[in-house]
Amino acid sequence: MRASRFLIATHKETPADAEVISHQLMLRAGLIRKLASGLYNWLPMGLRVLRKVETIVREEMDRSGAQELLMPVVQPAELWNESGRWQEYGGELLRIKDRHERDFCLGPTHEEVITDLIRNELKSYKQLPANFYQIQTKFRDERRPRFGVMRAREFLMKDAYSFHIDQESLDETYRLMHDTYMRIFERLGLDFRPVQADSGSIGGSSSHEFHVLAESGEDDIAFSTQSSYAANIEMAECITPTAPREPANAELKEVRTPDQKTIDEVAKFLALTPQNCLKTLIVEGDLGEAEKPPLIALVLRGDHSLNEIKAEKIDGVASPLRMADEAEIKAVLGASTGSLGPVGLGIRCIVDRSAAQSSNFACGANKDDMHYLNVNWARDEELREIEDLRNIEAGDPSPDGQGEIVIKRGIEVGHIFKLGTKYSEQMNASVLNANGKASIMEMGCYGIGVSRIVASAIEQNNDENGIIWPSAIAPFQIALIPLNMHKSEVVAEQAETLYRTLSDLGIDVFLDDRNERPGFKFADMELIGIPHRIVISDRGLKNGTLEYKGRNDAESQDISVDDALDVIKTKLNRA
RNA sequence: CGGGAUGUAGCGCAGCUUGGUAGCGCACCUGCAUGGGGUGCAGGUGGUCGGAGGUUCAAAUCCUCUCAUCCCGACCA
Numbered sequence: 001m002r003a004s005r006f007l008i009a010t011h012k013e014t015p016a017d018a019e020v021i022s023h024q025l026m027l028r029a030g031l032i033r034k035l036a037s038g039l040y041n042w043l044p045m046g047l048r049v050l051r052k053v054e055t056i057v058r059e060e061m062d063r064s065g066a067q068e069l070l071m072p073v074v075q076p077a078e079l080w081n082e083s084g085r086w087q088e089y090g091g092e093l094l095r096i097k098d099r100h101e102r103d104f105c106l107g108p109t110h111e112e113v114i115t116d117l118i119r120n121e122l123k124s125y126k127q128l129p130a131n132f133y134q135i136q137t138k139f140r141d142e143r144r145p146r147f148g149v150m151r152a153r154e155f156l157m158k159d160a161y162s163f164h165i166d167q168e169s170l171d172e173t174y175r176l177m178h179d180t181y182m183r184i185f186e187r188l189g190l191d192f193r194p195v196q197a198d199s200g201s202i203g204g205s206s207s208h209e210f211h212v213l214a215e216s217g218e219d220d221i222a223f224s225t226q227s228s229y230a231a232n233i234e235m236a237e238c239i240t241p242t243a244p245r246e247p248a249n250a251e252l253k254e255v256r257t258p259d260q261k262t263i264d265e266v267a268k269f270l271a272l273t274p275q276n277c278l279k280t281l282i283v284e285g286d287l288g289e290a291e292k293p294p295l296i297a298l299v300l301r302g303d304h305s306l307n308e309i310k311a312e313k314i315d316g317v318a319s320p321l322r323m324a325d326e327a328e329i330k331a332v333l334g335a336s337t338g339s340l341g342p343v344g345l346g347i348r349c350i351v352d353r354s355a356a357q358s359s360n361f362a363c364g365a366n367k368d369d370m371h372y373l374n375v376n377w378a379r380d381e382e383l384r385e386i387e388d389l390r391n392i393e394a395g396d397p398s399p400d401g402q403g404e405i406v407i408k409r410g411i412e413v414g415h416i417f418k419l420g421t422k423y424s425e426q427m428n429a430s431v432l433n434a435n436g437k438a439s440i441m442e443m444g445c446y447g448i449g450v451s452r453i454v455a456s457a458i459e460q461n462n463d464e465n466g467i468i469w470p471s472a473i474a475p476f477q478i479a480l481i482p483l484n485m486h487k488s489e490v491v492a493e494q495a496e497t498l499y500r501t502l503s504d505l506g507i508d509v510f511l512d513d514r515n516e517r518p519g520f521k522f523a524d525m526e527l528i529g530i531p532h533r534i535v536i537s538d539r540g541l542k543n544g545t546l547e548y549k550g551r552n553d554a555e556s557q558d559i560s561v562d563d564a565l566d567v568i569k570t571k572l573n574r575a
Numbered sequence: 576c577g578g579g580a581u582g583u584a585g586c587g588c589a590g591c592u593u594g595g596u597a598g599c600g601c602a603c604c605u606g607c608a609u610g611g612g613g614u615g616c617a618g619g620u621g622g623u624c625g626g627a628g629g630u631u632c633a634a635a636u637c638c639u640c641u642c643a644u645c646c647c648g649a650c651c652a
Binding site: 011012013014015016017018019027034036037090091092108109140142143144146197198209219320412415447483484486487516517518519520521522523524526535537539547 | 576581585586587588600601602609610611612613614643644645646647648649650651652
């Protein structure tokens with residue numbers, strides 16, 4: 001490609017409304033332009049990268065035996081009513097009407113459509129297992145789109161859905177997809193980790209996420225220092241402390257704590273550490289038959305934070321989790337938040353594993369402005385229910401018993417689920433089994449955020465001059481920069497010759513034939529992040545040399561014109 | 576959806592307090608020079624100041640409403 005015939009939409013200045021580095025660089029390098037909040041145009045340079053990611057994903061999916069198909073973006077409401085998600089899905093589902101006033105939505109995902117399609121097409125267990133995928137635009141009406149294409153409303157996703165006669169077959173395909181994802185992200189050249197994950201509202205049992213590690217990531221991932229254990233913090237189990245509880249050796253006391261509400265205030269006032277205080281959070285329970293939801297107390301150590309996902313999974317606790325109303329708490333418990341504690345509380349009380357291990361601790365006395373000191377389980381209050389309620393923290397023991405936890409930020413770029421029969425049962429997707437009986441299919445679901453990968457690759461690979469593409473997804477492999485070619489015939493001739501040679505070899509080569517100053521061209525090519533660069537100049541040609549520099553190299557090197565092709569092939573791993 | 580902020584040329588910004596002919600840098604166009612790190616000089620194109628209403632002789636500037644965008648949080652995966 002010639003620069004003179006290609007839209008190079010670079011900017012020197014950083015747009016004011018871009019926060020993270022990948023968003024800034026994608027705008028500055030001229031890869032994307034915003035159309036509206038969460039909606040982006042992909043310019044020619046950006047689209048080349050997107051297509052490269054797409055190609056790798058497609059090749060590896062095909063290699064795994066999955067079949068590509070394509071489903072519509074617009075989907076009829078009937079299917080979503082059938083699965084129940086027309087009601088369940090929140091504002092993210094963009095609902096629209098056609099000219100006949102019939103309800104449709106823009107697909108945020110395609111479980112309903114694929115399940116409908118497959119229940120009509122597959123009749124026999126002999127056709128299973130089968131895995132179908134598409135690379136298609138998704139639309140989720142995010143409340144707050146941000147970080148450019150990282151969290152856009154419209155985005156490109158590879159989604160795959162597998163169908164099975166039994167769980168064993170599903171397990172097998174799940175493992176195959178896990179391996180396939182490992183290959184994909186390795187080929188993309190990203191620093192990534194597979195992590196155990198919560199399966200969220202899509203439902204189902206087992207689930208892994210694939211995260212690109214980056215400071216700007218929106219997820220916290222817990223890693224073990226000594227094993228391969230990695231889990232989303234939402235999911236990472238906090239194991240019961242092994243050390244025995246300290247003996248109850250101090251006398252229970254009630255003390256006045258006027259206006260001390262938060263754990264920090266109370267701890268400071270009582271000259272204790274937050275670790276020695278227990279906090280009591282009141283949440284709503286399931287409504288059941290009652291008119292008002294019952295209240296449930298969750299007790300944690302003062303220095304720990306509640307994991308809402310864990311809490312709402314407990315039987316009887318409302319899901320999604322709702323904190324109880326302040327007035328309701330006062331009415332039922334006779335004290336305000338800030339003075340609550342498990343002793344004699346009189347409602348269901350679920351205690352975190354670590355909090356259950358505390359002794360001689362402080363907590364609210366269930367009278368305003370009063371706290372207990374030296375409280376001990378069993379002696380002062382029965383310990384009835386112990387659960388894992390808190391977020392894991394750096395320094396905690398790893399749940400697999402090996403090493404300690406460290407926390408890093410990650411960008412979720414892939415997610416694999418076992419859906420089980422959640423959709424197939426609801427939508428009656430069955431095939432005949434070996435006994436000639438209808439059998440509901442097991443399903444799996446496997447997503448990759450294609451456009452998000454582009455942003456995450458930049459988050460991981462950039463410097464003060466711009467993007468540094470992993471070779472596999474660079475828009476062009478090599479840039480030829482002739483200096484003063486509009487005046488020097490030898491430079492022009494050499495540049496054209498090399499350009500033709502490399503093009504004929506099928507290499508993505510970019511010839512910067514613009515009539516611009518050298519510094520201008522260097523800066524542009526570095527901003528865009530092309531991995532390799534050849535400078536062709538009068539100065540070099542006089543000595544029979546060209547100049548090579550890798551995007552990551554500190555120094556350039558002279559290479560003889562005669563060797564140039566071999567050197568380039570070697571650098572591009574095409575020897 | 577709650578809290579905060581911002582809308583002036585393609586981009587980055589000043590002007591608003593104290594109302595009086597809309598400015599700067601970059602980019603873009605023309606010419607000349609220059610030709611190894613966003614080059615120099617000269618000349619030029621481009622804005623109903625987000626929108627609507629109001630106050631006023633006069634509104635980018637003051638008032639009201641509205642729309643959009645961004646940040647923090649919640650939500651989602």
